[in-house]
Amino acid sequence: MTLYLLEDRFHYELENIMRMFYWRPEISSGAPDENADEYCAAAAADEGGSVRLSVRFREGETILSQEDTVASGTPEKEMEHALSVMMYKILSEATGKKPPFGVMTGIRPAKYMADLMEKGMSADEAERFFTERSLVDPRKAELCRMTAQTGLKLRQHCRDNGFSLYVSIPFCPSRCSYCSFVSKTVERDRSMTGRYVEALCGELKHTSGIAKDLGLEMQTVYIGGGTPTVLSAEELRILTGAIAECFGAPTEGEYSVEAGRPDTITEEKLLVLKDAGVTRISINPQTANDTVLAAVGRRHTAADIERCYELARRLGFDNINADLIAGLPGDDLESFKHSVVWAAETLAAENITVHALTLKRASFLRETESEIFSPDASDMVDYAQRELTERGYLPYYMYRQKGTVDSLENTGYAKPGTECLYNLFIMDELQSIIACGAGAVTKLRDSRTDRIERIFDLKYPQDYLDRYEDMLARKDGIRDFYEWARRDM
Numbered sequence: 001m002t003l004y005l006l007e008d009r010f011h012y013e014l015e016n017i018m019r020m021f022y023w024r025p026e027i028s029s030g031a032p033d034e035n036a037d038e039y040c041a042a043a044a045a046d047e048g049g050s051v052r053l054s055v056r057f058r059e060g061e062t063i064l065s066q067e068d069t070v071a072s073g074t075p076e077k078e079m080e081h082a083l084s085v086m087m088y089k090i091l092s093e094a095t096g097k098k099p100p101f102g103v104m105t106g107i108r109p110a111k112y113m114a115d116l117m118e119k120g121m122s123a124d125e126a127e128r129f130f131t132e133r134s135l136v137d138p139r140k141a142e143l144c145r146m147t148a149q150t151g152l153k154l155r156q157h158c159r160d161n162g163f164s165l166y167v168s169i170p171f172c173p174s175r176c177s178y179c180s181f182v183s184k185t186v187e188r189d190r191s192m193t194g195r196y197v198e199a200l201c202g203e204l205k206h207t208s209g210i211a212k213d214l215g216l217e218m219q220t221v222y223i224g225g226g227t228p229t230v231l232s233a234e235e236l237r238i239l240t241g242a243i244a245e246c247f248g249a250p251t252e253g254e255y256s257v258e259a260g261r262p263d264t265i266t267e268e269k270l271l272v273l274k275d276a277g278v279t280r281i282s283i284n285p286q287t288a289n290d291t292v293l294a295a296v297g298r299r300h301t302a303a304d305i306e307r308c309y310e311l312a313r314r315l316g317f318d319n320i321n322a323d324l325i326a327g328l329p330g331d332d333l334e335s336f337k338h339s340v341v342w343a344a345e346t347l348a349a350e351n352i353t354v355h356a357l358t359l360k361r362a363s364f365l366r367e368t369e370s371e372i373f374s375p376d377a378s379d380m381v382d383y384a385q386r387e388l389t390e391r392g393y394l395p396y397y398m399y400r401q402k403g404t405v406d407s408l409e410n411t412g413y414a415k416p417g418t419e420c421l422y423n424l425f426i427m428d429e430l431q432s433i434i435a436c437g438a439g440a441v442t443k444l445r446d447s448r449t450d451r452i453e454r455i456f457d458l459k460y461p462q463d464y465l466d467r468y469e470d471m472l473a474r475k476d477g478i479r480d481f482y483e484w485a486r487r488d489m
């Protein structure tokens with residue numbers, strides 16, 4: 001299917017709408033050949049005093065069209081919205097699909113709803129706004145409402161001069177087939193982790209000096225990856241020691257580490273984390289189905305996950321997150337239901353994060369492009385929403401990604417009081433995230449204007465090491481940003 005756009009100005013939104021219905025649409029400027037067998041064309045034609053908006057569609061015998069007229073001077077955003085709604089309705093009719101977030105293509109629908117509510121809209125009004133204006137499915141509008149309500153209560157923890165520290169460990173023991181992450185395999189690059197940790201500690205020191213000069217307060221810490229626990233116990237000791245020495249303890253008392261995969265977890269490593277003051281770890285099963293785990297290249301079983309949870313519990317970890325993925329190839333609804341109940345009952349995870357499978361361009365699965373998604377993904381995430389909320393978990397952050405099965409969402413659920421503030425802060429862009437390490441993205445937020453500025457560390461560990469001085473120099477941008485943000489204060 002080809003999308004023809006007569007004007008470039010609506011290109012971004014309309015292309016996003018198209019991608020929700022067609023796997024790999026062609027995008028073309030100009031008008032379609034009327035004799036072509038398939039096309040979708042959107043146009044806004046000035047007619048002196050008014051603008052005629054139209055969407056035309058043809059696929060074989062199916063021919064559909066919609067038109068609307070708006071006054072000249074109507075803001076472009078409104079015209080874009082009207083075209084999006086027309087296109088969504090036509091493509092729904094033609095394909096039988098109803099992407100659940102309607103024409104809302106943004107990646108943070110729950111943040112959007114929370115912002116509306118913070119500006120004075122009631123929860124009912126906000127929910128209606130979603131379903132009526134943006135054609136969001138009522139189930140998703142309700143999920144956004146619940147997520148927004150939990151998130152709004154947590155926003156009070158966020159302070160203007162606060163920041164969260166993110167530390168990146170971009171290594172994994174092997175690459176899972178659905179993942180586009182740039183992690184190197186540790187077997188092959190084992191020698192690099194020592195040098196990497198040493199360099200990272202230097203970057204942390206440099207960055208902490210800037211944060212101290214600016215009087216910033218570190219509220220939470222998050223060590224992510226990759227799989228941080230691929231580091232040896234000694235490397236973890238060095239890294240956590242450097243964080244403590246440079247930044248002190250997080251003022252919100254929240255310190256998270258992605259322990260990720262059981263094939264990297266040992267008692268010695270968990271003890272290092274415990275001693276360092278880590279309060280929350282992730283041990284991620286993705287599914288309780290061993291056949292599916294093997295098929296996606298995870299080198300562990302559900303029993304291995306259970307053993308890791310037992311070990312972590314014995315060592316005193318009382319806040320553990322379990323990631324689950326809906327839509328993995330070979331998985332089905334019954335198996336997924338079992339995974340959800342197992343994570344809540346057997347693992348008794350305090351946090352359960354339900355991801356919908358997303359295939360980025362660089363994943364092995366995407367490269368093979370066979371029948372990749374389980375057809376039940378939508379029912380799976382709906383089931384998780386019902387089951388987890390009935391069991392006392394509440395959704396508290398949510399985000400969407402491009403390339404996700406059925407245009408679904410990822411939702412973090414937590415038992416009240418165990419939410420990870422960092423996840424909310426970063427997903428809802430509530431405060432600055434200062435990030436160190438290869439692939440890390442520092443996101444600075446000016447609380448007066450909501451302006452966001454990013455500073456990137458190079459993606460690949462070898463490049464990061466080769467251009468280390470440049471990485472340190474880039475961090476000076478933090479100082480520049482805050483000096484700019486604090487002008488006239």
Ligand code: SF4
Binds near residue numbers: 171175176226261
């Ligand atoms: S899914 Fe996680 S563990 Fe697997 S390759 Fe990606 S980052 Fe590593």
